[in-house]
Amino acid sequence: MGTTSAAIDQRRGQATRPGGVPRLRADARRNRDQLLHAARDVFVEHGPSAALEDVARRAGVGIATLYRRFPDRQSLQRAVALDVLARVAQEADHALAEEPDAFLALARYMHRALDLRVGAVMPVLMSELSLTDEALLRARDVAAVPVQAMIATAQAAGTLRLDVDFGDIGLLIARLCQPLPAPFPRAVADALAHRHLALLLDGLRGDPSRSAETLSGPALTLGDLQALTPSPSPPAPSPVPRERGSE
Amino acid sequence: MGTTSAAIDQRRGQATRPGGVPRLRADARRNRDQLLHAARDVFVEHGPSAALEDVARRAGVGIATLYRRFPDRQSLQRAVALDVLARVAQEADHALAEEPDAFLALARYMHRALDLRVGAVMPVLMSELSLTDEALLRARDVAAVPVQAMIATAQAAGTLRLDVDFGDIGLLIARLCQPLPAPFPRAVADALAHRHLALLLDGLRGDPSRSAETLSGPALTLGDLQALTPSPSPPAPSPVPRERGSE
DNA sequence: CACATCCGGAGGATTCTCCTCCGCTTGGTA
DNA sequence: TACCAAGCGGAGGAGAATCCTCCGGATGTG
Numbered sequence: 001m002g003t004t005s006a007a008i009d010q011r012r013g014q015a016t017r018p019g020g021v022p023r024l025r026a027d028a029r030r031n032r033d034q035l036l037h038a039a040r041d042v043f044v045e046h047g048p049s050a051a052l053e054d055v056a057r058r059a060g061v062g063i064a065t066l067y068r069r070f071p072d073r074q075s076l077q078r079a080v081a082l083d084v085l086a087r088v089a090q091e092a093d094h095a096l097a098e099e100p101d102a103f104l105a106l107a108r109y110m111h112r113a114l115d116l117r118v119g120a121v122m123p124v125l126m127s128e129l130s131l132t133d134e135a136l137l138r139a140r141d142v143a144a145v146p147v148q149a150m151i152a153t154a155q156a157a158g159t160l161r162l163d164v165d166f167g168d169i170g171l172l173i174a175r176l177c178q179p180l181p182a183p184f185p186r187a188v189a190d191a192l193a194h195r196h197l198a199l200l201l202d203g204l205r206g207d208p209s210r211s212a213e214t215l216s217g218p219a220l221t222l223g224d225l226q227a228l229t230p231s232p233s234p235p236a237p238s239p240v241p242r243e244r245g246s247e
Numbered sequence: 248m249g250t251t252s253a254a255i256d257q258r259r260g261q262a263t264r265p266g267g268v269p270r271l272r273a274d275a276r277r278n279r280d281q282l283l284h285a286a287r288d289v290f291v292e293h294g295p296s297a298a299l300e301d302v303a304r305r306a307g308v309g310i311a312t313l314y315r316r317f318p319d320r321q322s323l324q325r326a327v328a329l330d331v332l333a334r335v336a337q338e339a340d341h342a343l344a345e346e347p348d349a350f351l352a353l354a355r356y357m358h359r360a361l362d363l364r365v366g367a368v369m370p371v372l373m374s375e376l377s378l379t380d381e382a383l384l385r386a387r388d389v390a391a392v393p394v395q396a397m398i399a400t401a402q403a404a405g406t407l408r409l410d411v412d413f414g415d416i417g418l419l420i421a422r423l424c425q426p427l428p429a430p431f432p433r434a435v436a437d438a439l440a441h442r443h444l445a446l447l448l449d450g451l452r453g454d455p456s457r458s459a460e461t462l463s464g465p466a467l468t469l470g471d472l473q474a475l476t477p478s479p480s481p482p483a484p485s486p487v488p489r490e491r492g493s494e
Numbered sequence: 495c496a497c498a499t500c501c502g503g504a505g506g507a508t509t510c511t512c513c514t515c516c517g518c519t520t521g522g523t524a
Numbered sequence: 525t526a527c528c529a530a531g532c533g534g535a536g537g538a539g540a541a542t543c544c545t546c547c548g549g550a551t552g553t554g
Contacts, residue, residue, distance in 0.1 A: 025499060025552060047294070051542060062502035067544060123428035164446070171427060172443060178425050180418060181370035182472075191464050196419060198460035199411070203450030205459065212452065213445035217438050225429075272521060272530060298511060309533035314513060 032069050034059040039080050044120035045179050048077060048128045077124045082139055084121045088113055089143035096146040102153035103160055107201050109147065110173055114193050119177020122170075144222055159206045167220025172200060279316050281306040286327050291367040292426050295324060295375045324371045329386055331368045335360055336390035343393040349400035350407055354448050356394065357420055361440050366424020369417075391469055406453045414467025419447060 024032065038059035042050045052073065056063045070076035091112040099105035129136060147166060154160035176193045184192070203213075271279065285306035289297045299320060303310045317323035338359040346352035376383060394413060401407035423440045431439070450460075 027552065028500060031501085052544090053542075056502095063544080064502060064546085065500080068500075072544095119428065126429045168443070168446075171439060172446075174428055175422050175425065175443065178422065178428070181366065181421055181425070182373045192418060192467070195462050195464055196415070196422065198462050199415075199419075199450040200447055201450065202452075202460050203446040203448065213449045215442050215445050217442055220439070274521065275531060278532085299513090300511075310513080311515090311533060312531080315531075319513095 028069075031059070031061050031065055035061065035066055035069060035076070036080055036083050039076055040084060040117060040120050043077070043080065043124055044117055044177070048124045049073075052076070074128065074130075077128055078133065078136065081121045081125050081129060081136060084116060084118055085136075085139040085143050087116050088118050088121075089139070089146070091116065092143060092146035092150075096150055101159070102150050102157055103205070106147075106150040106154055106160065106169070109150065110169070110197055110201070111194060113173050114176055114197060115190070117177050119174040122174050148222065155206065157206075161204060161206045163215045163219050164204060165219035166222040167225045170222075170225060171220065176200075275316075278306070278308050278312055282308065282313055282316060282323070283327055283330050286323055287331060287364060287367050290324070290327065290371055291364055291424070295371045296320075299323070321376065324375055325380065325383065328368045328372050328376060328383060331363060331365055332383075332386040332390050334363050335365050335368075336386070336393070338363065339390060339393035339397075343397055348406070349397050349404055350452070353394075353397040353401055353407065353416070356397065357416070357444055357448070358441060360420045361423055361444060362437070364424050366421040369421050395469065402453065404453075408451060408453045410462045410466050411451060412466035413469040414472045417469075417472060418467065423447075 023029075035055065039055045042055045042058055046054065052066055053063050055076070056066045059066070066076070070079060092109050095105040095109040095112065099108055125136065125140075131137070144166065147169065151160060151164075151166060151169065155162055176197055180189050180192065282302065286302045289302045289305060293301065299313055300310050302323070303313045306313070313323070317326060339356050342352040342356040342359070346355055372383065372387070378384070391413065394416065398407060398411075398413060398416065402409055423444055427436050427439065
């Protein structure tokens with residue numbers, strides 16, 4: 001699984017949130033992290049409408065604990081999405097900052113993104129969650145910026161082929177994150193994903209002599225992806241239920 | 248959808264089956280084909296335990312018609328699997344026979360396999376169906392033979408990298424067949440799958456100068472894939488219900 | 495050590511899915 | 525054309541799965 005534990009905690013350093021909600025007790029926070037982790041995996045494997053009892057069971061907590069922390073399905077999905085997006089943004093920043101070669105940075109980022117299973121976030125994000133949720137949109141954009149920088153730099157350097165764009169990278173990660181349709185043990189499935197990513201990276205390289213295949217259709221930009229989100233109707237059509245203890 | 252209609256009909260040319268079951272009436276056969284087609288898509292999109300009423304609705308027939316033809320879920324899954332495997336085998340044969348260059352033959356086969364959504368068959372095949380079903384195993388092997396020939400030939404010719412094998416090709420096709428986690432219109436999703444396959448094909452090429460990435464783990468053979476099927480217990484642990492009208 | 499916070503699991507209500515039954519329609523044949 | 529077996533659709537009861545609340549007991553914190 002790569003990263004071991006400890007969700008990125010937006011509350012860190014604040015005794016209480018602006019709203020005056022006291023910080024969670026230690027065991028409660030631990031359970032919350034386990035729920036997020038379990039929910040991510042369960043949503044990946046069984047889709048965004050998986051049974052919440054499965055999530056609780058996998059997290060090793062009672063179902064009541066889940067409902068106590070996340071009053072409904074959507075607030076759990078939202079929390080999972082925010083958590084994973086934050087982690088992914090962090091990975092992108094690190095890759096960009098620490099890897100001098102832009103293509104290698106992109107490669108590293110993609111491998112890390114696989115470990116984080118960002119692909120899990122997309123279905124939840126794009127099918128069930130309110131696309132008018134500001135925090136969510138912001139988190140997505142924050143994660144996108146460094147990736148776009150890597151792409152642009154690598155293309156300018158000639159190490160990334162020119163006929164791909166952000167949307168392609170994102171979708172490819174999503175594809176590789178999806179669970180294989182066979183009962184592979186988790187470890188094997190992960191190894192295969194990285195293996196197939198390596199294959200793909202060879203196809204993404206910029207050396208013109210490599211690019212024997214011509215890609216059909218135009219490169220898929222971030223904008224193309226965003227255009228998919230149905231036209232944002234008024235700010236908050238249905239008041240989004242926040243998760244408890246972090247409003 | 249590529250191929251337009253008319254499922255491959257194992258009954259063709261026989262007025263009645265050995266068992267004495269008369270051939271289906273024309274409208275019944277048409278409905279059967281539509282059901283197979285719809286079932287394939289629904290299984291792909293909602294998993295192997297999708298609601299059978301969805302299948303019937305998408306096929307444009309009543310639920311009773313589905314149950315009349317396929318007494319239970321498994322027999323429908325079985326029929327879908329056999330149908331798709333037969334189509335895929337046919338595509339592989341054609342590619343092998345008509346394309347002189349083995350790598351190009353493989354590429355063509357993979358593109359066609361995408362259109363047929365073989366990826367739909369694998370989850371059904373590997374998770375729900377009895378792996379001791381002779382016809383199913385035979386169909387799979389028939390489809391595998393020409394593909395393995397293409398792989399071996401292309402590798403011998405140096406056009407396909409040596410560190411991949413049948414299992415990789417199969418899994419990559421499965422990955423590309425899986426529905427994207429975003430509400431793309433079907434046509435767009437298909438186009439993207441082909442686009443990403445082209446990318447991948449550039450990564451699969453054999454020119455050693457191309458292969459900058461080293462693949463982790465050993466190449467995945469057909470045997471590796473087969474090893475996943477739980478040890479075949481005695482011939483027929485539970486009598487497999489055949490679909491009606493073709494026993 | 496005291497108390498507020500947190501936990502787990504049972505269980506009623508609700509929703510979804512399955513699958514059969516039966517009267518009407520349609521394709522094939524004489 | 526006319527007959528009739530084969531085929532069709534949709535309603536609806538049975539059963540299963542899921543949701544989500546309630547409350548006595550355990551546990552972290554000051």
